[in-house]
Amino acid sequence: MESKPIPMKNPTTVERTSERELVVTRTFDGPVHIVFEAWTKPELFMRWWAPKSMGVPILSCKMDVRTGGGYRIEFGHDPSETWAFFGKYLEVIPNARLIWTNEEGSDGAVTTVTFEEKGGKTLLVLHELYPSKEAFDANSGAEGGMPEQFEQLDKLLITLGASAGGS
Numbered sequence: 001m002e003s004k005p006i007p008m009k010n011p012t013t014v015e016r017t018s019e020r021e022l023v024v025t026r027t028f029d030g031p032v033h034i035v036f037e038a039w040t041k042p043e044l045f046m047r048w049w050a051p052k053s054m055g056v057p058i059l060s061c062k063m064d065v066r067t068g069g070g071y072r073i074e075f076g077h078d079p080s081e082t083w084a085f086f087g088k089y090l091e092v093i094p095n096a097r098l099i100w101t102n103e104e105g106s107d108g109a110v111t112t113v114t115f116e117e118k119g120g121k122t123l124l125v126l127h128e129l130y131p132s133k134e135a136f137d138a139n140s141g142a143e144g145g146m147p148e149q150f151e152q153l154d155k156l157l158i159t160l161g162a163s164a165g166g167s
Contacts, residue, residue, distance in 0.1 A: 010154065019133040022109075024126040027053050027152045030157040032115045035122040038153055039098060039113065040065040048152040050075060051145040060062070066152040071100065107135030124150075125150045 012026040028035050038044045042061040050058050056075050059082055063071045069089045076082035087101035087108065090114040096115055102108030116123040126146070130136035 012150045014146055016136075019164060020130045020136050022126075022128045022130075022136070022147050025151075026124055027118065028122045028124060028150075028154060028157055029051040029127060030161055031120055032117045032122045034160055035124060035153075035159060036095045036115050038156060042094075044156065044160075046075075048156045049073070052152065054145065065089060065092055065098075098103055107131060107138055109135070109139065 010027045010029065012024060014022070014024050015104050016139045038048065040063065042063050043131040045063065046061045049061075050056060055076065055117055059076055059079060060072075060074045062073075063069075065071075067089055069092070070087065071089070072086040074082040074084045082132055083104075085102065085104055087103040089098065089100050090110070091097060099110075100111050102111060107130065109130045112127045112129075114125045114127075116125075125157045130139065
């Protein structure tokens, strides 16, 4: 099967805004409620979050998406050898904002994702704030995967839009 590169309609902007902050911005071709669902329903989240180029699938994803709820995402090839990302939701405003902690290490960021409706599309801004410059530098490899993750989300949204009758 031959695949040809598809020009990116909506580029992902990844920017270090300070020595402790990362901001990732992208417009998605889909309404806010569908983009928000892709971030908050485990069965959808699992389909796009792990960059395929890493070759490490998500084995399980548990999300209690409410203020005070928690999440746990486990990656790996073998259920006996996994690693996990986990934390708590500090704020959940449906179709507008998610804020969560990343508690897998002492240097985890607080992540804020905002969703803004723009004429049937969604402007998404992801903001990560690390406790120190050292923590940010130690975790800086993650920012490289975000454009790929957001491309995967774009492809999922096309599928969801088609299955929802283009709504």
